[in-house]
Amino acid sequence: xxxxxxxxxxxxxxxxxxNEDNPHMEVNITVLTNGxxxxxxxTAFANQASVVKNDLMSKDITVDEIILSHYxxxxxxxxxxxxxxxxSCSVHYENNFNNCNVIxxxxxxxxxxxxxxxxxxxxKYGDFSLAFFETPGHSKCSIMTLIDDRIAHVGDxxxxxxxxxPTLPNIGYDGSLEEHLNSLKLIKAxxxxxxxxxxGKHFVGKEEIDHAIxxxxxxxxxxxxxxxxxxxxxxxIGGSNKxxxxxxxxxxxxxx
Ligand SMILES: [Zn+2]
Numbered sequence: 001x002x003x004x005x006x007x008x009x010x011x012x013x014x015x016x017x018x019n020e021d022n023p024h025m026e027v028n029i030t031v032l033t034n035g036x037x038x039x040x041x042x043t044a045f046a047n048q049a050s051v052v053k054n055d056l057m058s059k060d061i062t063v064d065e066i067i068l069s070h071y072x073x074x075x076x077x078x079x080x081x082x083x084x085x086x087x088s089c090s091v092h093y094e095n096n097f098n099n100c101n102v103i104x105x106x107x108x109x110x111x112x113x114x115x116x117x118x119x120x121x122x123x124k125y126g127d128f129s130l131a132f133f134e135t136p137g138h139s140k141c142s143i144m145t146l147i148d149d150r151i152a153h154v155g156d157x158x159x160x161x162x163x164x165x166p167t168l169p170n171i172g173y174d175g176s177l178e179e180h181l182n183s184l185k186l187i188k189a190x191x192x193x194x195x196x197x198x199x200g201k202h203f204v205g206k207e208e209i210d211h212a213i214x215x216x217x218x219x220x221x222x223x224x225x226x227x228x229x230x231x232x233x234x235x236x237i238g239g240s241n242k243x244x245x246x247x248x249x250x251x252x253x254x255x256x
Pocket of ligand 1: 072074075156198199
């Protein structure tokens with residue numbers, strides 16, 4: 001584990017380097033503590049989930065619920081470490097669950113969720129008030145979790161690399177440029193005070209959040225408008241050397 005980042009006194013993230021092949025990307029497991037229990041948002045891979053489980057156990061905290069921001073291996077595979085824990089994810093999870101098992105990452109095991117999350121629903125967890133919104137674009141099953149009306153966990157809708165550089169939006173196999181754009185607009189309209197990411201450090205305050213969203217919206221709008229006749233250098237605010245994972249651009253263009 002790299003570090004524990006505290007968002008507030010009962011919300012933190014366990015931060016890991018995603019894997020040795022990709023030292024530029026972190027993966028985070030978010031923990032909401034409720035007395036002697038905890039809810040996770042995302043579980044990374046099993047070895048990383050085990051570190052979180054053991055650390056929480058050493059503090060007499062038991063994980064009793066898990067929410068997945070979407071069903072991709074780097075978010076879902078760790079759920080196997082928490083066998084008896086209620087696992088919840090989007091109603092649209094099934095294709096990606098199958099892809100995890102059959103195509104993407106067969107060496108890991110995956111759990112089927114016990115509960116599905118519908119758009120625009122709410123839930124109490126201890127003193128936390130949670131609201132869930134479908135935010136497709138990166139993947140069809142992406143959901144955002146809004147905590148206490150002011151802290152938004154946005155999954156992979158916004159990502160940063162280890163140095164804090166923004167990554168390009170990443171449009172997955174069942175993702176969509178238009179849906180990604182609309183999901184970013186929805187996140188912005190929430191006017192949250194903190195955005196929690198699954199990859200990278202959280203954003204705090206309106207100025208930082210709006211800037212992070214706007215620069216990604218600019219990229220998406222630009223490629224949607226100019227189709228594939230677009231020079232990456234012209235559409236990345238600050239220039240491409242200020243961005244990470246620019247190689248995703250080519251794959252994103254295939255979604256036009
Ligand atoms: Zn991810």
